Amino acid sequence: MTATMHVRAQPGMSPAGGASLSVRPGAALAAIGVGALAVVALWWQDTFVLHGLADWLTNAGRITGLLAGYAVVVLLALMSRAPVLERGVGTDRLARWHAMGGRYTVSLAVAHTLLIIWGYAVSAHTNVVHQTATLVLSYPDVLMATVSVLMLVGIGAASARAARRRLRYETWHFIHLYTYLAIALAFSHQFSTGADFRNNAQARWLWSALYVFVAVVLLWYRFLTPVRAAVRHRMRVVEVRPESRDTVSVYVTGRHLDALRAEAGQFFRWRFLTHSLWWAANPYSLSAAPRPGLLRITVKIIGGHSAALRALTPGTRVLAEGPYGSFTAGRRRGPKVLLLAGGVGITPLRALFETLPATPGDLTLVYRANTPSDLVLRDELDGIASERGARVHYLIGPPGHGRNDHLSATRLKRLIPDLVGHEVYLCGPEGMMAAAQAGLREAGVPRRHIHQESFTF
Amino acid sequence: MKRVLLSVTGTVLGVVALLSFKSHGQAVIGGALPSATLPAAAGGATSSGASQSTSAPPTPGAGTRATSTAASATKTYLGTAVQTQYGVVQVKVTVAGTKITNVAFAQLTAFDGRSQEINSQAAPILLQETLSAQSAQIDTVSGASYTTDGYVQSLQSALDQAGIQ
Numbered sequence: 001m002t003a004t005m006h007v008r009a010q011p012g013m014s015p016a017g018g019a020s021l022s023v024r025p026g027a028a029l030a031a032i033g034v035g036a037l038a039v040v041a042l043w044w045q046d047t048f049v050l051h052g053l054a055d056w057l058t059n060a061g062r063i064t065g066l067l068a069g070y071a072v073v074v075l076l077a078l079m080s081r082a083p084v085l086e087r088g089v090g091t092d093r094l095a096r097w098h099a100m101g102g103r104y105t106v107s108l109a110v111a112h113t114l115l116i117i118w119g120y121a122v123s124a125h126t127n128v129v130h131q132t133a134t135l136v137l138s139y140p141d142v143l144m145a146t147v148s149v150l151m152l153v154g155i156g157a158a159s160a161r162a163a164r165r166r167l168r169y170e171t172w173h174f175i176h177l178y179t180y181l182a183i184a185l186a187f188s189h190q191f192s193t194g195a196d197f198r199n200n201a202q203a204r205w206l207w208s209a210l211y212v213f214v215a216v217v218l219l220w221y222r223f224l225t226p227v228r229a230a231v232r233h234r235m236r237v238v239e240v241r242p243e244s245r246d247t248v249s250v251y252v253t254g255r256h257l258d259a260l261r262a263e264a265g266q267f268f269r270w271r272f273l274t275h276s277l278w279w280a281a282n283p284y285s286l287s288a289a290p291r292p293g294l295l296r297i298t299v300k301i302i303g304g305h306s307a308a309l310r311a312l313t314p315g316t317r318v319l320a321e322g323p324y325g326s327f328t329a330g331r332r333r334g335p336k337v338l339l340l341a342g343g344v345g346i347t348p349l350r351a352l353f354e355t356l357p358a359t360p361g362d363l364t365l366v367y368r369a370n371t372p373s374d375l376v377l378r379d380e381l382d383g384i385a386s387e388r389g390a391r392v393h394y395l396i397g398p399p400g401h402g403r404n405d406h407l408s409a410t411r412l413k414r415l416i417p418d419l420v421g422h423e424v425y426l427c428g429p430e431g432m433m434a435a436a437q438a439g440l441r442e443a444g445v446p447r448r449h450i451h452q453e454s455f456t457f
Numbered sequence: 458m459k460r461v462l463l464s465v466t467g468t469v470l471g472v473v474a475l476l477s478f479k480s481h482g483q484a485v486i487g488g489a490l491p492s493a494t495l496p497a498a499a500g501g502a503t504s505s506g507a508s509q510s511t512s513a514p515p516t517p518g519a520g521t522r523a524t525s526t527a528a529s530a531t532k533t534y535l536g537t538a539v540q541t542q543y544g545v546v547q548v549k550v551t552v553a554g555t556k557i558t559n560v561a562f563a564q565l566t567a568f569d570g571r572s573q574e575i576n577s578q579a580a581p582i583l584l585q586e587t588l589s590a591q592s593a594q595i596d597t598v599s600g601a602s603y604t605t606d607g608y609v610q611s612l613q614s615a616l617d618q619a620g621i622q
Contacts, residue, residue, distance in 0.1 A: 040475065050480045058542075059479070060472050104464055123540060195543070199575065199600065 022088030032074055039070045042196050042203055057119030062195060065112035069190055069207075071105040072183050073214045080214065081221040086324050091283065092454055099159070106156035109149050109186075141189035148186035155179055169303060173280060187211070226271075226281075226321045232256060235318040237272070238294070240310065247344060247376045248310050249287065249298045252318050257293055260323060263330075264289045264351035265425075265453075268322030270297065276308050281321060287347040287377065289355040295320075298376060300344035327425065327453045329356055334423050334449070338416060339365045340407075340436055342428020343374055348453060349427055350377050353384055360389025364416055368395045368406055368432055399435065407435040409442035420444045426452040492549075492561030493584035530554055536615035538564055539607040543572035546607035550587075552619045560587045560612070575601045583608050592621065 023031075043063055050059055078085065078098045085094060121131035135142050157163060158175045167175075190207070191197045197204050235254035242248050262268070269281040282305060287298035299306050327348055337356055339349040346367060353365050365385070369375045375394060385392045393415055395406040403410050413419050424445060426436055433454050440450055531553045538547040544567040551559035565580060567573035579601035586595040593613040597605040 044475070044479075047479055050476060056476050056480075059476055063472050063475060064468075100460070103461070107465070108468075120542075123542070 023084050025089045025093060028085065028089050035070060035074070036067060039066045042066065042200075046196055046200065052122075054119050054123035057115050057122060059119075061112050061115030061119050064108045064115060065190075065194070066196060068105055068108035068112050069186070070210075071101060071108060072179075072186075073210055075101050075105060076183070076218060077214045080217045081225075081321065082217055083221075087326055090326075091324060102159060103156060106152050109152050113146070113149050139189075140192040142193060144185040145189040148182040151178055151182040151185070155182070169305065170279070226319055229321065230319045233260070233320070235295075235320055237312050237314055237316040237318060239314060240312045242310070243298060243376045245373060246301045247298055248301060248306075249296055250309060250312060252295045252297075252320070253293050254295075254318075257290065257295060260290075262286060262290045262295065262323040263328045264355040265328040265348045266323035266325045267348070268295075268297075268320040268324070271319040271321075272309070272312060273317040273319065274308070274312065277305065280305055281319070282306075283324070285325075285348040286323075286351050288380075289351050298344070298347050298350075300376075325453070327427070327451060328352075331425070331451045332356070332423050334421065335359070336362045336418070336422045337364070338419070338422040338424045339363070340368070340424055340426045340428075340440075341365065342368045342432030342436070343370075344376065345428035345432070345453070346376060346381075347427075349425060350381065352425060353381065353390065358388070358390065361391075363388065363390035364422070365390065365392045366395060366412075366415065367392065368428065368436075370396070370398055372396055399431065405435055405439070407432070407439040409439045412439050413443050422449070424450045426450060427454070430454060490562040490565055491580045491584060492559060493581070493588055494559045495556070495588055531558065532619065533559075534615040534618045535563055536611035536613070539610045541603040541607040543567055543603055544576065544607075546604060546611050548608060548611040548615055550612065550615045550619065552621065555621055557588060557591055557616075557621070560584050572604075576604055579604050579608075587612060592616065 040063065043059070043066055047059060047062075050056055075098055078094050078101070089097075117128055117132050117135060120135065121128045124131060124134075126134070136146050137143070155175055155178055158167060158172055164172060191204055197207065233254040233256055235252050235257075237250060238253045239251040240248060241251070264286065267283050267285040269283050271278060271281040284297040284299055286295060288296040299309055301307050301310060325348075329352070335358070337358060339353055339356075341349040349365065353363070356363060365381060367375060367381065375396070378394075381392050384390065397406065399405055400408075402408065405411070416422065419440075420443065422445065424440060426433060426440075428436070433452060437450065437452070441447070531551055533549060533551045536548040536550070538545055545564050547562065547564035549561045549563040550557055551561075561584075562580060565576055567576050579598040582598050583595065583605065587593070593609050593616055595605075595609065
C-alpha cells in the first residue's frame with residue numbers, strides 16, 4: 001500500500017488558508033523532554049535517601065515505571081492527528097517518532113517490571129519467583145498491570161520490523177489496537193501502588209489530567225472530526241480508472257467539497273466503506289488539483305488494501321480525514337520551481353505541476369522511474385507542460401553509482417543549468433529521495449530550498 | 458542501531474546518576490522518637506527524646522534482645538527491627554507484670570519525606586492503640602498500612618518475649 005507522507009515541517013499555510021497554530025519538531029521534542037523532566041522531578045521530590053541494593057533497584061524501577069507511564073501517553077498524542085502536530089511536525093516524522101518511542105516505551109515497561117520484582121525481592125529477603133507471586137497476587141491492581149506489560153511486549157514484537165514484514169497489515173493493525181486496553185489495564189496500579197501517587201493527590205490529579213486530555217484529543221480528532229466530516233460531505237466514489245498495469249485512480253465526489261479547502265500537494269486519509277476496506281484509513285495524496293465537487297487520488301497497487309481499490313464500484317461511500325500536509329504552494333519562496341518525482345511519488349507533484357503559479361519557463365518537472373512502465377499519468381503531464389510552457393524530463397533506468405546516477409549533481413546540473421536558483425519539491429521512495437538530496441546538496445541547492453515528502457509502505 | 462544504543466545507555470546512565478545523587482546523606486529519622494506511657498504508671502502520654510541514629514537500617518530479625526530495667530517488676534523488651542517498603546520500624550515495650558505500661562519506638566526511619574510524614578501521623582495513634590488494646594491486636598492506621606504492619610510485627614515479637622498473648 002502506498003502512503004504519501006510529509007517530512008518537512010513548516011508553519012506554512014493552513015488548509016483553511018490563514019496562518020494557523022502549529023508546532024515545530026524541535027519545540028515538540030522540547031515539550032516532550034520537559035514533561036519527562038517533570039516526571040523525574042516527581043520522583044526526586046518525594047525520595048529521600050537510598051540505602052543499598054534494594055533501594056537502588058526499587059527506585060530505578062520507580063523511575064522507569066513513571067517514565068513508561070508518561071511515554072505511553074506521549075505515543076498516543078503523537079498519533080492523535082491533532083492538526084497542530086500534523087501540520088507542524090509532519091505525519092511522516094510523527095510516525096517515525098511513534099515507532100521509535102514505542103520500542104523505547106516497551107523497554108521501559110519491561111525494565112520497570114523486572115527492577116521492581118528484583119528490588120522488592122532483595123528488600124524482603126525472598127527469591128524472585130516468590131516475590132513475583134506476591135506482587136501479582138497480593139498487591140492491588142498489579143495483576144492487571146502484569147497482563148498489560150505482557151500485552152505491550154506482544155504488540156512490540158508484532159510491530160518489530162521483521163515480524164511486520166510477515167504479518168498482514170490488517171493483523172498488525174488489530175494487534176495494535178490492544179495498546180488501548182494495555183494502557184487502561186496499567187493505569188490503576190500506578191495510583192494504588194505507586195509511591196509517588198499514593199499519598200500525593202496533586203500528582204494524581206495532574207497525571208489523570210494528562211491522560212484525560214490525550215484521550216479527549218484522540219477522541220476528538222480520530223473519531224468526532226471524521227464523523228462530522230462524513231455527515232457534512234457524504235463522499236462517494238464516482239469512478240475508478242486504471243492508469244497503468246499497477247496504478248489506479250479513484251475519483252471521489254461529495255457535498256461542500258470546496259469547504260475542505262484542500263490544496264494541491266495535500267493528502268487525505270481515505271476510508272472506503274466496503275466489506276474489506278472499512279477498517280483502515282490510508283493516506284493518499286490528491287493526484288490532481290481539487291475541482292468543484294471532485295477529488296482524485298492515484299494509488300500504486302502494492303498491498304492487499306491498494307489491490308482492493310481496483311475493485312471499488314461507483315457509489316461506494318468514503319470517509320476522508322483531512323486535508324493534511326504542508327507540501328503545498330505555501331512552501332515556496334522563489335519564482336523558479338523544480339518538481340522532482342520518483343515513481344508513484346508523482347501524485348502530489350502532478351497536482352502541484354498543474355496549479356503552482358509560474359510564468360512559462362519557470363517550472364520544471366523531473367520524473368524519475370526505473371522502467372518506462374513505472375511512469376504514470378504521463379499523458380497528463382505532457383499536456384500540462386505544453387499548456388503552461390513548463391518543461392518535463394523523464395529519467396528512466398536503474399539507479400547508477402556516484403556520478404553516473406540520474407540524480408547526481410553533475411547530471412542534474414546538465415539538465416537544469418540554473419538549478420541553484422530553484423525551489424525544489426521532492427517526493428518519491430526512500431532510496432530515490434536520498435539520492436536526490438545528495439545530488440541537490442552537492443549541486444549547491446540550500447537545504448531550506450528543498451521541500452520534501454517521502455512515501456513509505 | 459546507533460540510536461537504540463544511544464537511548465539505552467543514555468537512560469541507564471541517567472537513572473544511575475539520579476540514584477547516586479540520592480544515595481548521599483543519612484536516612485531520615487523522626488527526630489525525637491515518640492513513646493506513650495499508661496496514665497497510671499506516669500503522668501500521661503509523653504514524648505521522650507530517645508533519638509537513635511542509624512546510617513543503615515539493620516536487617517530484619519537482627520535486634521531481638523531483651524533488656525531489664527532497674528525497676529523490680531518492670532521489664533523492657535526490644536522488638537525485632539522490621540524493614541518495610543518505606544523504612545524501618547522497631548518497638549520497645551515496658552511491661553509491669555502482664556501490663557504494658559510504656560511503648561516506644563526504638564527505630565522509626567523513613568526513606569523519603571512522604572513516608573516520614575505518614576509515620577509522624579501514625580506513630581502516636583499506634584502507641585495509644587497499643588496501650589488501650591494491651592496487645593498487638595490493633596487497627597491499621599489508614600494510609601499507613603506498611604508502618605502499621607511493621608509496627609505490629611515488631612510489637613508482637615517484643616510481647617512474645619514478655620510472654621504476653
